[in-house]
Protein backbone atom coordinates (compact mmCIF):
# COMPACT_ATOMS: atom_id res chain seq x y z
CA UNK A 1 0.00 0.00 0.00
CA UNK A 2 1.78 3.18 -1.13
CA UNK A 3 -0.18 5.64 1.04
CA UNK A 4 0.48 3.69 4.23
CA UNK A 5 1.64 5.62 7.30
CA UNK A 6 3.70 2.64 8.43
CA UNK A 7 5.14 0.28 5.84
CA UNK A 8 7.25 -2.70 6.84
CA UNK A 9 8.55 -4.37 3.71
CA UNK A 10 10.02 -7.87 3.61
CA UNK A 11 11.91 -7.29 6.81
CA UNK A 12 14.29 -9.76 8.41
CA UNK A 13 16.02 -9.11 11.72
CA UNK A 14 18.70 -11.27 13.26
CA UNK A 15 19.76 -10.27 16.75
CA UNK A 16 23.49 -9.57 17.05
CA UNK A 17 25.96 -12.20 18.17
CA UNK A 18 27.47 -15.32 16.62
CA UNK A 19 24.33 -17.37 17.30
CA UNK A 20 21.92 -14.41 17.15
CA UNK A 21 18.25 -15.33 16.92
CA UNK A 22 16.48 -14.77 13.61
CA UNK A 23 13.53 -12.93 15.16
CA UNK A 24 11.75 -11.74 11.98
CA UNK A 25 11.79 -12.93 8.36
CA UNK A 26 9.67 -11.92 5.33
CA UNK A 27 7.74 -9.64 7.63
CA UNK A 28 5.49 -7.27 5.68
CA UNK A 29 2.68 -5.09 6.95
CA UNK A 30 1.19 -1.68 6.42
CA UNK A 31 -0.86 0.61 8.62
CA UNK A 32 -2.92 3.51 7.29
CA UNK A 33 -2.76 6.95 8.90
CA UNK A 34 -5.07 7.09 11.92
CA UNK A 35 -5.64 3.34 11.88
CA UNK A 36 -5.57 1.24 15.08
CA UNK A 37 -3.84 -2.07 14.47
CA UNK A 38 -3.28 -4.81 17.05
CA UNK A 39 -0.51 -7.41 16.71
CA UNK A 40 -1.00 -10.78 18.36
CA UNK A 41 0.99 -14.01 18.17
CA UNK A 42 2.71 -16.75 20.12
CA UNK A 43 5.17 -15.87 22.85
CA UNK A 44 8.64 -15.06 21.51
CA UNK A 45 7.50 -14.65 17.89
CA UNK A 46 9.09 -11.22 17.54
CA UNK A 47 6.32 -8.75 18.41
CA UNK A 48 8.52 -6.54 20.60
CA UNK A 49 11.30 -6.81 18.03
CA UNK A 50 8.87 -5.55 15.38
CA UNK A 51 7.91 -2.55 17.55
CA UNK A 52 11.56 -1.60 18.14
CA UNK A 53 12.18 -1.89 14.43
CA UNK A 54 9.30 0.45 13.58
CA UNK A 55 10.55 3.08 16.06
CA UNK A 56 14.06 2.86 14.61
CA UNK A 57 15.64 1.56 17.83
CA UNK A 58 16.81 -1.48 15.86
CA UNK A 59 17.72 -1.78 12.18
CA UNK A 60 16.55 -4.61 9.93
CA UNK A 61 19.02 -7.15 8.55
CA UNK A 62 17.04 -7.13 5.29
CA UNK A 63 14.06 -5.18 3.96
CA UNK A 64 12.98 -1.69 4.96
CA UNK A 65 10.68 0.32 7.19
CA UNK A 66 9.00 3.55 6.08
CA UNK A 67 7.07 5.77 8.49
CA UNK A 68 5.28 8.92 7.34
CA UNK A 69 6.93 8.65 3.93
CA UNK A 70 10.50 8.41 5.24
CA UNK A 71 12.81 5.44 5.49
CA UNK A 72 13.42 4.81 9.20
CA UNK A 73 17.15 5.16 9.82
CA UNK A 74 17.25 6.03 13.54
CA UNK A 75 14.97 6.62 16.55
CA UNK A 76 11.74 8.34 15.48
CA UNK A 77 10.72 11.56 17.18
CA UNK A 78 7.12 11.29 15.90
CA UNK A 79 6.54 8.10 17.89
CA UNK A 80 5.18 7.81 21.43
CA UNK A 81 5.75 4.56 23.30
CA UNK A 82 4.32 2.79 26.31
CA UNK A 83 5.32 -0.62 27.64
CA UNK A 84 4.09 -3.16 30.18
CA UNK A 85 6.25 -1.56 32.86
CA UNK A 86 5.25 2.12 33.19
CA UNK A 87 8.85 3.03 34.24
CA UNK A 88 8.05 6.47 35.61
CA UNK A 89 10.94 8.28 37.29
CA UNK A 90 10.32 8.00 41.05
CA UNK A 91 11.88 11.37 41.91
CA UNK A 92 9.65 13.33 39.53
CA UNK A 93 6.01 14.21 40.09
CA UNK A 94 3.34 12.80 37.79
CA UNK A 95 3.20 16.10 35.90
CA UNK A 96 6.98 16.22 35.46
CA UNK A 97 7.03 12.59 34.32
CA UNK A 98 4.46 13.40 31.65
CA UNK A 99 6.52 16.40 30.50
CA UNK A 100 9.72 14.34 30.29
CA UNK A 101 9.63 13.52 26.53
CA UNK A 102 9.49 17.24 25.76
CA UNK A 103 12.85 17.64 27.48
CA UNK A 104 14.29 14.85 25.35
CA UNK A 105 12.59 15.06 21.94
CA UNK A 106 14.54 17.63 19.97
CA UNK A 107 12.03 19.98 18.33
CA UNK A 108 10.16 20.38 21.64
CA UNK A 109 13.10 21.13 23.92
CA UNK A 110 13.48 24.81 23.18
CA UNK A 111 9.72 25.29 22.85
CA UNK A 112 9.22 23.81 26.32
CA UNK A 113 11.53 26.44 27.74
CA UNK A 114 9.62 29.23 25.99
CA UNK A 115 6.09 27.92 26.42
CA UNK A 116 6.19 25.90 29.61
CA UNK A 117 2.73 27.08 30.76
CA UNK A 118 1.07 25.91 27.54
CA UNK A 119 2.76 22.51 27.72
CA UNK A 120 1.82 22.13 31.38
CA UNK A 121 -1.79 22.90 30.48
CA UNK A 122 -1.60 20.19 27.78
CA UNK A 123 -0.19 17.69 30.31
CA UNK A 124 -2.96 18.53 32.79
CA UNK A 125 -5.61 18.11 30.07
CA UNK A 126 -4.19 14.69 29.18
CA UNK A 127 -4.11 13.63 32.83
CA UNK A 128 -7.75 14.71 33.16
CA UNK A 129 -8.63 12.71 30.01
CA UNK A 130 -7.27 9.52 31.60
CA UNK A 131 -8.89 10.23 34.99
CA UNK A 132 -5.84 11.53 36.85
CA UNK A 133 -6.97 15.11 37.54
CA UNK A 134 -5.83 16.03 41.06
CA UNK A 135 -2.83 13.67 41.00
CA UNK A 136 -0.46 15.93 39.06
CA UNK A 137 1.75 16.70 42.07
CA UNK A 138 1.93 13.16 43.45
CA UNK A 139 4.95 10.93 42.97
CA UNK A 140 4.68 7.63 41.06
CA UNK A 141 5.14 5.57 44.22
CA UNK A 142 2.00 7.21 45.63
CA UNK A 143 -0.09 5.80 42.73
CA UNK A 144 -1.54 2.35 42.04
CA UNK A 145 -0.19 0.31 39.11
CA UNK A 146 -3.19 1.26 36.99
CA UNK A 147 -2.74 4.96 37.76
CA UNK A 148 0.94 4.71 36.85
CA UNK A 149 0.02 3.13 33.54
CA UNK A 150 -2.45 5.97 32.87
CA UNK A 151 0.35 8.47 33.52
CA UNK A 152 2.64 6.48 31.24
CA UNK A 153 0.01 6.74 28.49
CA UNK A 154 -0.06 10.54 28.95
CA UNK A 155 3.74 10.62 28.73
CA UNK A 156 3.54 8.71 25.43
CA UNK A 157 1.04 11.28 24.10
CA UNK A 158 2.42 14.61 25.35
CA UNK A 159 4.38 15.45 22.21
CA UNK A 160 1.29 14.67 20.09
CA UNK A 161 2.94 11.74 18.33
CA UNK A 162 1.59 10.77 14.94
CA UNK A 163 2.42 7.18 15.83
CA UNK A 164 1.69 5.47 19.12
CA UNK A 165 3.44 2.16 19.84
CA UNK A 166 2.06 0.20 22.74
CA UNK A 167 3.77 -3.03 23.81
CA UNK A 168 1.46 -4.91 26.18
CA UNK A 169 0.72 -1.71 28.11
CA UNK A 170 -1.97 -3.33 30.26
CA UNK A 171 -0.39 -6.78 30.62
CA UNK A 172 0.55 -6.37 34.28
CA UNK A 173 -2.80 -4.99 35.45
CA UNK A 174 -5.77 -6.75 37.02
CA UNK A 175 -8.67 -7.42 34.69
CA UNK A 176 -10.94 -4.62 36.00
CA UNK A 177 -8.25 -1.96 35.69
CA UNK A 178 -7.30 -3.31 32.30
CA UNK A 179 -10.88 -3.08 31.02
CA UNK A 180 -11.17 0.46 32.36
CA UNK A 181 -7.99 1.45 30.55
CA UNK A 182 -9.20 -0.08 27.29
CA UNK A 183 -11.98 2.50 27.33
CA UNK A 184 -9.53 5.27 28.23
CA UNK A 185 -7.32 4.30 25.29
CA UNK A 186 -10.32 4.09 22.97
CA UNK A 187 -11.28 7.65 24.01
CA UNK A 188 -7.72 8.91 23.52
CA UNK A 189 -7.62 7.38 20.05
CA UNK A 190 -11.06 8.74 19.11
CA UNK A 191 -10.24 12.27 20.20
CA UNK A 192 -6.62 12.47 18.93
CA UNK A 193 -6.54 9.86 16.17
CA UNK A 194 -2.88 8.82 16.29
CA UNK A 195 -1.88 5.80 14.20
CA UNK A 196 -1.62 2.99 16.75
CA UNK A 197 0.29 -0.30 16.79
CA UNK A 198 -0.66 -2.30 19.87
CA UNK A 199 1.06 -5.55 20.85
CA UNK A 200 -1.09 -7.65 23.13
CA UNK A 201 -1.65 -11.22 24.31
CA UNK A 202 -5.25 -10.39 25.18
CA UNK A 203 -7.50 -11.15 22.20
CA UNK A 204 -10.52 -9.40 23.79
CA UNK A 205 -8.34 -6.29 24.07
CA UNK A 206 -7.29 -6.61 20.42
CA UNK A 207 -10.87 -6.99 19.14
CA UNK A 208 -12.31 -4.27 21.38
CA UNK A 209 -9.74 -1.68 20.35
CA UNK A 210 -8.43 -2.40 16.87
CA UNK A 211 -9.62 -1.75 13.33
CA UNK A 212 -7.50 -4.68 12.22
CA UNK A 213 -5.75 -7.52 14.02
CA UNK A 214 -2.52 -8.98 12.61
CA UNK A 215 -1.53 -12.50 13.64
CA UNK A 216 2.20 -13.27 13.66
CA UNK A 217 3.68 -16.68 13.01
CA UNK A 218 6.05 -18.41 15.42
CA UNK A 219 9.66 -17.26 15.12
CA UNK A 220 10.96 -16.14 12.74
CA UNK A 221 7.95 -13.87 12.91
CA UNK A 222 6.00 -12.68 9.90
CA UNK A 223 2.37 -11.71 9.44
CA UNK A 224 0.56 -15.02 8.98
CA UNK A 225 -3.05 -13.77 8.95
CA UNK A 226 -5.12 -10.64 9.47
CA UNK A 227 -8.72 -9.90 10.32
CA UNK A 228 -10.65 -6.63 10.05
CA UNK A 229 -12.80 -5.93 13.11
CA UNK A 230 -16.30 -5.08 11.87
CA UNK A 231 -17.86 -3.71 15.10
CA UNK A 232 -18.97 -0.04 15.09
CA UNK A 233 -17.40 2.49 17.46
CA UNK A 234 -17.41 3.52 20.18
CA UNK A 235 -17.28 -0.05 21.45
CA UNK A 236 -18.61 -0.82 24.93
CA UNK A 237 -17.36 -3.52 27.29
CA UNK A 238 -20.80 -5.17 27.17
CA UNK A 239 -20.21 -5.78 23.46
CA UNK A 240 -17.33 -8.12 24.32
CA UNK A 241 -19.89 -10.62 25.67
CA UNK A 242 -21.96 -10.85 22.46
CA UNK A 243 -21.82 -14.02 20.31
CA UNK A 244 -20.34 -12.13 17.33
CA UNK A 245 -17.51 -10.73 19.47
CA UNK A 246 -16.91 -14.15 21.04
CA UNK A 247 -16.79 -15.76 17.60
CA UNK A 248 -14.16 -13.30 16.42
CA UNK A 249 -12.03 -13.86 19.54
CA UNK A 250 -12.43 -17.62 18.99
CA UNK A 251 -11.31 -17.35 15.39
CA UNK A 252 -8.23 -15.33 16.39
CA UNK A 253 -7.44 -17.83 19.13
CA UNK A 254 -7.45 -20.59 16.49
CA UNK A 255 -5.22 -18.52 14.19
CA UNK A 256 -2.70 -17.88 16.99
CA UNK A 257 -2.82 -21.61 17.82
CA UNK A 258 -2.07 -22.48 14.19
CA UNK A 259 0.69 -19.84 14.11
CA UNK A 260 2.45 -21.58 17.01
CA UNK A 261 3.46 -24.43 14.71
CA UNK A 262 7.18 -23.63 14.35
CA UNK A 263 8.20 -23.61 10.69
CA UNK A 264 10.84 -26.19 9.74
CA UNK A 265 14.41 -24.86 9.86
CA UNK A 266 13.63 -21.84 12.07
CA UNK A 267 16.79 -20.66 13.83
Ligand SMILES: Nc1ncnc2c1ncn2[C@@H]1O[C@H](COP(=O)(O)OP(=O)(O)OP(=O)(O)O)[C@@H](O)[C@H]1O
Nearest residue numbers: 015016021023042043044045046047048049050219
Ligand atom coordinates in the same frame (compact mmCIF):
# COMPACT_ATOMS: atom_id res chain seq x y z
N1 LIG B 1 18.09 -7.84 22.65
C1 LIG B 1 18.01 -9.10 22.19
N2 LIG B 1 19.14 -9.79 21.88
C2 LIG B 1 19.08 -11.03 21.41
N3 LIG B 1 17.94 -11.71 21.18
C3 LIG B 1 16.79 -11.09 21.48
C4 LIG B 1 16.76 -9.76 22.00
N4 LIG B 1 15.47 -9.40 22.19
C5 LIG B 1 14.73 -10.45 21.81
N5 LIG B 1 15.52 -11.47 21.38
C6 LIG B 1 15.05 -12.75 20.85
O1 LIG B 1 14.24 -12.51 19.71
C7 LIG B 1 13.09 -13.35 19.71
C8 LIG B 1 11.84 -12.49 19.64
O2 LIG B 1 11.71 -11.76 20.87
P1 LIG B 1 10.56 -10.69 21.11
O3 LIG B 1 10.76 -10.11 22.47
O4 LIG B 1 10.50 -9.76 19.96
O5 LIG B 1 9.25 -11.62 21.08
P2 LIG B 1 7.75 -11.31 21.58
O6 LIG B 1 6.84 -11.87 20.54
O7 LIG B 1 7.59 -9.87 21.92
O8 LIG B 1 7.70 -12.20 22.90
P3 LIG B 1 6.62 -12.20 24.10
O9 LIG B 1 5.28 -12.40 23.46
O10 LIG B 1 7.03 -13.37 24.92
O11 LIG B 1 6.76 -10.88 24.81
C9 LIG B 1 13.19 -14.20 20.96
O12 LIG B 1 13.72 -15.46 20.60
C10 LIG B 1 14.16 -13.47 21.85
O13 LIG B 1 14.91 -14.37 22.64
